Amino acid sequence: AQSVTQLDSHVSVSEGTPVLLRCNYSSSYSPSLFWYVQHPNKGLQLLLKYTSAATLVKGINGFEAEFKKSETSFHLTKPSAHMSDAAEYFCVVSGVYNFNKFYFGSGTKLNVKP
Amino acid sequence: NAGVTQTPKFQVLKTGQSMTLQCAQDMNHNSMYWYRQDPGMGLRLIYYSASEGTTDKGEVPNGYNVSRLNKREFSLRLESAAPSQTSVYFCASSSRDRGAGYEQYFGPGTRLTVT
Numbered sequence: 510a511q512s513v514t515q516l517d518s519h520v521s522v523s524e525g526t527p528v529l530l531r532c533n534y535s536s537s538y539s540p541s542l543f544w545y546v547q548h549p550n551k552g553l554q555l556l557l558k559y560t561s562a563a564t565l566v567k568g569i570n571g572f573e574a575e576f577k578k579s580e581t582s583f584h585l586t587k588p589s590a591h592m593s594d595a596a597e598y599f600c601v602v603s604g605v606y607n608f609n610k611f612y613f614g615s616g617t618k619l620n621v622k623p
Numbered sequence: 624n625a626g627v628t629q630t631p632k633f634q635v636l637k638t639g640q641s642m643t644l645q646c647a648q649d650m651n652h653n654s655m656y657w658y659r660q661d662p663g664m665g666l667r668l669i670y671y672s673a674s675e676g677t678t679d680k681g682e683v684p685n686g687y688n689v690s691r692l693n694k695r696e697f698s699l700r701l702e703s704a705a706p707s708q709t710s711v712y713f714c715a716s717s718s719r720d721r722g723a724g725y726e727q728y729f730g731p732g733t734r735l736t737v738t
Contacts, residue, residue: 518663543726552713552729553666599665603725609654609673609717610681611727613665 511536513602515614523622528572528587530617532600535581541603542583543611544574548596556598559583570594595621625649629714629730636704636737644699644733646714654717655697656681656727657689659710666713672697704737711735 516531534540541560545553557568564576570593574585583600600614627648636642648655653674658666658681668681672691686708688700697716701708711734715727 541725545729552731553715553727554729555726558726601727609671610668611656613667615663615665 511540511602511610511612513600513612513614515598515600515617517617518615519618519620521620521622522590524592525589528585528590528594528619530585530598530600530619532574532583532585532614533581534583534600534602536602539578542574542576543601543603544568544572544583544585545599545601546596547599547616553599556585590619590621592621592623595619627714627716627728627730629712629733631733632731633734634736636701636735638705638737640704641700641702642704643701644712644714644735645696646698646730647696648714648716648728649695650716650718650728651694652716652718652728653694654725655691656715656717657687657697657699658713658715659683659708660713660732661710669699669712704735706737709735709737 512535514533543558544556547553557566559566559576567573572587597616597618602612630645656671657669667683670689672678675694690698711732713732714730717725717727
């Protein structure tokens with residue numbers, strides 16, 4: 510079975526400092542992994558995706574994530590936080606045998622302090 | 624290209640009333656999904672449709688029915704609404720081309736309150 514664990518429900522950083530949002534997944538095979546962002550009262554927007562190509566994936570708005578198979582992790586990072594990054598972030602893994610099914614983490618709310 | 628659209632955006636129902644949430648996509652995607660989002664629980668899959676004419680239960684299907692009307696449209700019906708169904712409902716779609724990166728595209732959501 511596939512599953513995703515987001516290790517922090519809330520993260521707070523100061524504007525201009527690095528962001529690290531942690532995600533671990535469970536899968537018997539190399540999965541596809543995604544990070545989505547949800548701003549308040551909005552839908553979900555894709556930040557980046559890993560689909561077995563390069564392990565370091567660059568996304569929109571300066572975010573990137575590294576797929577580490579040995580650690581079963583797919584952490585999201587950004588060198589310098591901006592106020593507009595304040596949102597909820599979801600890590601998602603796709604089903605290996607049924608790649609039409611997606612499994613969501615419980616989300617990490619990022620707060621950015623001025 | 625509107626992507627994924629949902630109607631209505633907001634709805635208030637009384638316990639026992641019925642309603643249908645509508646979803647349409649214009650990206651020619653095969654797969655469509657209905658999720659509900661509750662605080663602290665992420666998104667939970669209600670039903671999905673891998674292709675036109677097929678539907679499958681997700682994690683929380685009880686109290687809901689779905690119809691894949693055609694390739695574009697996927698509706699979610701609450702036959703007898705309950706307060707536990709108060710939530711934000713998202714529709715999503717994706718292609719089935721794994722090589723292309725089959726990410727999901729989400730609609731703006733429907734905020735449903737059942738009193």
